[in-house]
Amino acid sequence: MFKKKVTLKILVLLIASDLLETTVHFFFKKSALSQGSSSVLDLASALVFLKGVLASPFLWAALFTVVLIFIIWSTVLAKIDLSVAVPIASFSYILVPVVSVIFLHEHITILRWGGILLILAGVILVSISSKERIVPVK
Numbered sequence: 001m002f003k004k005k006v007t008l009k010i011l012v013l014l015i016a017s018d019l020l021e022t023t024v025h026f027f028f029k030k031s032a033l034s035q036g037s038s039s040v041l042d043l044a045s046a047l048v049f050l051k052g053v054l055a056s057p058f059l060w061a062a063l064f065t066v067v068l069i070f071i072i073w074s075t076v077l078a079k080i081d082l083s084v085a086v087p088i089a090s091f092s093y094i095l096v097p098v099v100s101v102i103f104l105h106e107h108i109t110i111l112r113w114g115g116i117l118l119i120l121a122g123v124i125l126v127s128i129s130s131k132e133r134i135v136p137v138k
Contacts, residue, residue, distance in 0.1 A: 004079060004080045004081060004084075005080075006080055006084065006088065007079075010076055010079050010080055011088070013072050013075060013076050014076060014085065014088050014089040015089075015091065016072055017069055017072045017073055017076065017089050018089050018090070018091040018092045018095060019091075019095070020065050020068055020069045020072070021069055021089075021092045022091075022092050022095040022096050022099055023062075023065055024062050024065045024066055024069065025092070025096050025099075026096075026099050026100075026103065026104075027058045027059070027061045027062035027065065028058070028059070028062050029100075029104060030056075030058040031053050031056040031058035031059040031062060032053065034052065034053070034056045034058060035049055035052045035053060035056075038052075073085075076089075087123045087124075087126040090119075090120070090123040093116055093119050093120055093123070094116060094120060097112070097113070097116060
């Protein structure tokens with residue numbers, strides 16, 4: 001079977017995808033927060049919440065960013081194997097908590113950071129086991 005190589009261009013696209021994915025999560029959170037502390041307990045409150053969220057510019061920014069991610073991700077997957085792309089594109093496991101702390105003032109416990117580090121260790125092991133190497137763009 002022909003092994004597809006991870007070029008520098010593909011690596012840049014994977015990093016861009018992770019940065020955009022982190023941005024999407026932030027935009028969705030901001031969209032939900034724009035509704036205040038409203039609870040969705042029944043159909044009527046769900047519709048009120050949905051109406052408010054649909055009016056949020058953060059929701060529309062998130063959806064636009066999802067389209068960009070789709071385009072980037074499709075480009076990447078046309079060039080390399082999925083089993084290689086996903087582990088490499090796992091920076092969001094650390095980026096989302098960092099953005100949450102900095103911009104949303106969320107508190108992340110030591111135990112949660114430990115879990116995040118374990119996930120990243122697994123991602124690194126999977127990436128190493130793929131035996132793919134980054135090659136220069138020709």
